[in-house]
Ligand SMILES: Nc1nc2c(c(=O)[nH]1)N[C@H]1C(S)=C(S)[C@@H](COP(=O)(O)O)O[C@H]1N2
């Protein structure tokens with residue numbers, strides 16, 4: 760039995776439904792840190808989440824404004840395109856749907872870009888940001904999100920590969936066409952569904 764089969768058998772023995780393990784992924788208990796550039800120092804007092812583009816009203820939400828939209832908790836699995844998966848991560852955050860609702864998405868909107876410092880961005884169809892599991896996350900595993908994992912505030916789009924979840928998020932731009940993000944312009948798949956192994960273009 761090779762590494763992946765042995766790893767999968769271990770995960771199943773731990774009670775993980777094999778249907779939750781995307782093809783070509785292995786389970787890790789560690790949580791690897793992956794990003795481009797240095798970890799930015801984010802000052803929560805001056806941090807804002809800007810929502811702009813095809814919205815009725817541009818928003819610049821402070822942390823308190825964001826949390827006032829209402830937080831939820833959910834447990835999800837993380838799938839990285841480099842083949843590791845971390846199961847049962849507990850998150851707390853505001854559904855991105857609630858943020859976009861507060862801005863009022865215009866009917867012509869179809870796509871989005873989520874932005875971060877150092878020109879990191881990722882594109883997503885609007886529907887993926889509106890999915891119930893998609894959060895502007897403020898907490899993980901019962902505590903603050905560690906800076907190296909994108910804290911204090913990152914997005915989480917758990918049904919897609921993890922490069923679609925933006926650490927140190929600063930903005931969500933709503934568009935009527937698709938614009939590739941940082942990795943998408945460098946050959947990663949446009950959508951990135953792990954269960955369809957949409958790794959590279
Ligand atoms: N701002 C920002 N977000 C980012 C990245 C990045 O370089 N910058 N890298 C992405 C990639 S490729 C991955 S795999 C995940 C890793 O998240 P983690 O370090 O918390 O595991 O963050 C994603 N979000």
Ligand SMILES: [Mo]
Nearest residue numbers: 793839840922
């Ligand atoms: Mo990644």
